[in-house]
Amino acid sequence: MARPDLHQRVAAARAQREARGRTRTRRSVSRRDGTGCEVDGRWLLDFCGNDYLGLAQHFAVVDALQDTAARDGAGGVASHLVCGHHAAHDALEKEVADWLGTPRALLFGSGFMANLAVLQALLGDGDACVQDRLNHASLIDAARLAGCRLRRYPHADAEGAIRQLRSLPEGAAILATDGVFSMDGDVAPLRQLALVARAQRALLYVDDAHGVGVLGPEGRGSVAAAKLGVAQVPLQLATLGKALGSYGAVVAGDADLIQHLAETARPYLYTTALPPALAAAALAAVKLARKDQWRRDKLQATIAHFRAGAVQRGLSLLPSDSAIQPLQVGDDRVASAMAAALEDRGFWVAAIRPPSVPEGGARLRITLGAGHERLQVDALLEALERARDQVAGHRDGTTVVTPAAARA
Known part of the structure; x- marks a missing residue:
């Protein structure tokens, strides 16, 4: 049997998108x-x-970026565990952990990488990830790449989540949800999901990319707005590229879980560290978000x-x-x-x-x-x-x- 021609497949896919009005244009x-x-x-x-808080061009954020770049250069040089972990990275992780009220935090190059890291480092064959049907694509892809079972429940339906968890065989389970859903703008029912996770012995992981900086006391996000802490939400993601106006992401939470990610998560181990100048800019943005x-x-x-x-x-x-x-x-x-x-x-x-x-x-x-x-x-x-x-x-x-x- 002849192999399919990939150029023909791409052309056919493009024609289908054009027919349905779904071509995309980069501006x-x-x-x-x-x-x-x-x-x-x-x-x-x-x-x-x-840029929800208007920090992307704030003079303090830009000054931190420029000053650190002038002193330490433009690149991250190497992965964190080789020689790329800089004092600016360390300061940012500690500031975010303190802000979100968690023992530790770990810096990643993007939210997509962070979600891949969490699910791939914690789940494998025989395990499961139960997700809201409207979760971000990075959470869905992360579960697929982890090799675990992926189960999805109707949007914002805590009863649907518990039904999915109950139907699973033995094995570790993560209940993963966006905090604020990126296309609908609504907030996940985190208190109900926390009860579901506790009852089913699952770990609740919240991708709060669109909540941190905007919701909750001091802008600590949807988890804090729901009056939950590390005991109920052992891991949460805070992006640096939305309300904080810079780039990258941080996973914050339980110290043992964060240490496990730092030692085993492939998207963390095998990529160059975020440039120190970007970490310094994000740190300045976090401080502004906390006080303003x-x-x-x-x-x-x-x-x-x-x-x-x-x-x-x-x-x-x-x-x-x-x-x-x-x-x-x-x-x-x-x-x-x-x-x-x-x-x-x-x-x-x-x-x-x-x-x-x-x-x-x-x-x-x-x-x-x-x-x-x-x-x-x-x-x-x-x-x-x-x-x-x-x-x-x-x-x-x-x-x-x-x-x-x-x-x-």
Whole structure:
């Protein structure tokens, strides 16, 4: 039997994406200034980034990056356990552990790598990982690569989680969930999941990429907001590239588990350490996030204002009190057309389509930050209403006639 031609397979897959309106276009940002950015020669207001606290360009964060780079260079040099572990890495890990109220923390190059590390280091053949159906792709891929059984329960359904755990044979189990779901913006029922994990002798792991910095006392995230600690959530992930405006991720939690990750997790052992300058920038961002409560207060006021305005205009937002405010559309081409109409009016909002969301779940993923002003939010609301009406006026059956390039 002849082997399939991979070029033909790729061409066929591309044709299928084009037919379904699911091609993706990478855009280049040439300059940023707060919530504004220059994209392909046009100045747009950014309502799709994850800089929730407005720290990515804060002078203290940038100064820390520049000063450390000038002193220690641009690279991480080697893996942490060879000679790449720097004092800046150590200081960042200790600061995050103290902030989140955990004994230890371990720094990774990205949240994707961190999730791979946790599940691959702790699970194997005969074990299981039970996950929310809407978990981030990195958690799903991590379970598959760990070689364990992967079971998924209906979104935010603690009873579904316990049914899945009860159905498993003997073996270690991790119950894994996003803290704040990246495409829906809602928060996992962590207190109920903690009870499920305890009853079924499973370890509860929370990927709090979109919660840390935004939710809970001092911005400690969804775990702290649920009044849970290491006893209930032995491991949690805090990303550095969203509310903290820098890059990388930290897994924080039980000291013995963190030590095990440091000694055995392949994504930690076999990759170059994060550049010290990036660790220094993240450390400065963490300190700002801890003390600047006004950033979270302003963000929450902006979220409330946006949602109230959306209700007045009949915009169908999903239920979310987080910085992620999805406008449900359903049709892939409608989502892309609305994103294009918004861009024509100077707003950058991402159209999210399958496989990032379930079939029929296409949406505009609107993200808000402490840097957004009320007048900007009001202008976005008006543009959303007009884009909805414009696209509706060009519909022909179920197909949107208005041409638009895919924006995400």
